[in-house]
Amino acid sequence: MTREAVYERLNNVFREILDDDSIELHDETVADDVDGWDSFEHINLIVGVEEEFGFKIPMGKVVTMKNVGEMVDIILELGR
Amino acid sequence: MTITSFSFLALVTIGAVLYYVLPKSLQWIELLILSLVFYYYAATPYTIIYLVASTLTAYFSTLIMRKARKKENVKQAFPLAIAIAAIAVNVLIWFILKGRGLWSWAVEGVISHACPAKMDAFSSMQLVAALGMGYYTLQIIGYVVDCYWETIEPQRNPLKLFLFTAYFPQMTTGPISRYARLETLFERHKFQYQNLAFGAQRILWGFMKKIVLAERVGAFVAAICEKPDVYTGFYSWLVILLYPVQMYADFSGCMDIVLGVSELFDIHLAENFRNPFFSRTSQEFWQRWHITLGTWAKDYVLYPLLKSKPMIKFGKFSRKKFGKKLGKFLVNVVGMFFLWMVMGVWHGRFRYIVGVSLWYWIVLMAGDLLAPVFAKFTTFFDMKTESFGWHLFQSARTYLIYAIGASFFSLGISGGLALLQDAWKVLTVKDYANPWIFFDESFLNLGITYGDINLFFITVLLLIIVAVLREKYGYARIWIQKQSFMFRWLIWISLFVMVLIWGKYGPGYNAAEFIYQGF
Numbered sequence: 247m248t249r250e251a252v253y254e255r256l257n258n259v260f261r262e263i264l265d266d267d268s269i270e271l272h273d274e275t276v277a278d279d280v281d282g283w284d285s286f287e288h289i290n291l292i293v294g295v296e297e298e299f300g301f302k303i304p305m306g307k308v309v310t311m312k313n314v315g316e317m318v319d320i321i322l323e324l325g326r
Numbered sequence: 327m328t329i330t331s332f333s334f335l336a337l338v339t340i341g342a343v344l345y346y347v348l349p350k351s352l353q354w355i356e357l358l359i360l361s362l363v364f365y366y367y368a369a370t371p372y373t374i375i376y377l378v379a380s381t382l383t384a385y386f387s388t389l390i391m392r393k394a395r396k397k398e399n400v401k402q403a404f405p406l407a408i409a410i411a412a413i414a415v416n417v418l419i420w421f422i423l424k425g426r427g428l429w430s431w432a433v434e435g436v437i438s439h440a441c442p443a444k445m446d447a448f449s450s451m452q453l454v455a456a457l458g459m460g461y462y463t464l465q466i467i468g469y470v471v472d473c474y475w476e477t478i479e480p481q482r483n484p485l486k487l488f489l490f491t492a493y494f495p496q497m498t499t500g501p502i503s504r505y506a507r508l509e510t511l512f513e514r515h516k517f518q519y520q521n522l523a524f525g526a527q528r529i530l531w532g533f534m535k536k537i538v539l540a541e542r543v544g545a546f547v548a549a550i551c552e553k554p555d556v557y558t559g560f561y562s563w564l565v566i567l568l569y570p571v572q573m574y575a576d577f578s579g580c581m582d583i584v585l586g587v588s589e590l591f592d593i594h595l596a597e598n599f600r601n602p603f604f605s606r607t608s609q610e611f612w613q614r615w616h617i618t619l620g621t622w623a624k625d626y627v628l629y630p631l632l633k634s635k636p637m638i639k640f641g642k643f644s645r646k647k648f649g650k651k652l653g654k655f656l657v658n659v660v661g662m663f664f665l666w667m668v669m670g671v672w673h674g675r676f677r678y679i680v681g682v683s684l685w686y687w688i689v690l691m692a693g694d695l696l697a698p699v700f701a702k703f704t705t706f707f708d709m710k711t712e713s714f715g716w717h718l719f720q721s722a723r724t725y726l727i728y729a730i731g732a733s734f735f736s737l738g739i740s741g742g743l744a745l746l747q748d749a750w751k752v753l754t755v756k757d758y759a760n761p762w763i764f765f766d767e768s769f770l771n772l773g774i775t776y777g778d779i780n781l782f783f784i785t786v787l788l789l790i791i792v793a794v795l796r797e798k799y800g801y802a803r804i805w806i807q808k809q810s811f812m813f814r815w816l817i818w819i820s821l822f823v824m825v826l827i828w829g830k831y832g833p834g835y836n837a838a839e840f841i842y843q844g845f
Binding site for chain 1: 472475476477624625628629630632633638641650654657658661
């Protein structure tokens with residue numbers, strides 16, 4: 247899986263869950279940059295990502311990831 | 327020994343000198359000894375066994391987990407069971423010693439039925455909790471969970487783990503540190519002038535908040551609350567509006583001293599406050615007030631709860647059944663309830679559960695529900711929601727919401743209700759208002775002078791200036807550092823003199839305990 251492919255699928259998950267088609271994620275994107283991405287949606291997004299990619303993200307990663315770039319790193323690592 | 331006493335400052339000064347003179351490999355051992363000395367003088371010495379017990383449960387459980395994970399034939403559930411057992415032991419010790427206000431009524435009920443003769447014995451039974459118990463217990467639980475989640479490696483030296491539990495600056499009122507951040511305790515630290523300067527400045531600022539401002543406001547508020555039948559009407563409003571000032575100056579002043587002291591040792595603790603009264607919403611307020619408790623509850627209670635299977639199922643079900651918006655709202659209602667309950671219960675008494683948990687749960691949920699209505703309202707009237715005036719209105723609203731919760735927090739459920747009712751009468755009952763108290767000399771009967779009133783306004787103004795500088799430059803002291811030599815020293819010397827002259831301290835005067843010391 248390439249980084250670009252992950253981003254394409256990730257954008258779709260975010261757009262679907264947050265109901266916002268204008269979302270365009272980057273490595274440096276953080277929760278504050280995206281309207282509606284609060285603590286509750288954070289877990290919804292994680293669950294959405296898990297369902298999209300077909301694996302579980304461990305809690306330790308959920309609480310420590312700092313931006314979308316790290317989320318993509320985790321997805322690439324777990325998806326190997 | 328309290329952290330505003332001379333003996334504490336002397337201990338810290340000697341400690342800091344030794345810290346940089348001794349070989350660097352001994353630094354963490356010195357911090358450990360300092361922590362023991364502080365505990366001996368600041369707390370009931372034998373209660374240190376509770377800290378030892380907490381440390382040992384965390385030490386052994388995390389090492390067993392780690393060992394189990396390395397074996398192949400061990401079931402997944404085993405490390406989880408170990409983690410839960412360690413957490414349960416810690417919560418139980420805390421609950422018995424600190425949560426007496428939550429369970430004693432039940433025990434009293436049983437005793438009064440079964441053997442009333444034993445009632446006196448139970449009432450007079452002393453349960454002495456350890457110093458800083460509420461804070462270090464959360465730290466230890468966080469450590470165990472972090473090891474379970476494998477975000478950190480377990481500490482193999484029990485003495486080092488004990489230092490993490492008992493590190494003396496945070497024994498009074500936290501902050502609730504994460505292990506990953508506090509690992510610097512075990513590293514070697516070079517002397518840096520900046521740490522000395524910034525640390526001392528921060529301690530001084532904390533003293534200003536506590537012994538010049540908080541003590542004054544506290545004495546005034548206490549004098550009013552002593553006679554609620556005499557001091558009514560606008561006095562009640564004064565109490566409601568001044569509590570948050572007292573609470574902030576007290577708690578954040580304490581944090582300034584704590585973080586400043588720790589900075590002297592090149593250990594940078596997490597911030598607990600970020601200008602909370604600038605918040606535009608109550609939700610934002612709790613991201614800026616007692617930050618380490620909020621983030622702790624988010625990471626270790628809210629996230630695991632939301633990510634649990636039943637909650638995910640419930641979320642999917644409610645979104646399907648009630649639509650996206652209402653479905654999400656229902657998940658929020660449940661999640662927030664647990665989050666706020668944990669924060670309230672942590673404070674250990676019913677009044678706090680009401681003043682913190684229920685009150686904020688209701689306010690935040692109502693805010694969520696009404697947000698679309700507010701949005702329509704502001705668009706309809708074309709309000710400039712980014713204007714300074716609107717921001718001010720929002721901050722005032724957030725302040726008032728906090729003040730109402732704080733009334734329960736400080737006076738208990740019935741006391742808080744009585745205070746709010748009395749304040750309400752000013753608005754609704756004819757001739758109940760007594761505005762003349764602001765203009766005649768009524769306040770002077772409450773044990774304060776004109777000087778105290780002037781000092782109040784001066785210090786609050788200083789707090790506002792510092793808050794604005796902090797918002798702009800990260801820290802006020804960073805802005806001050808950039809000023810000319812003369813101006814810089816003028817600021818610090820004036821502050822020092824101010825604390826020296828107007829601070830409430832010294833023989834014959836015992837600075838009251840910090841409000842948050844009780845948790």
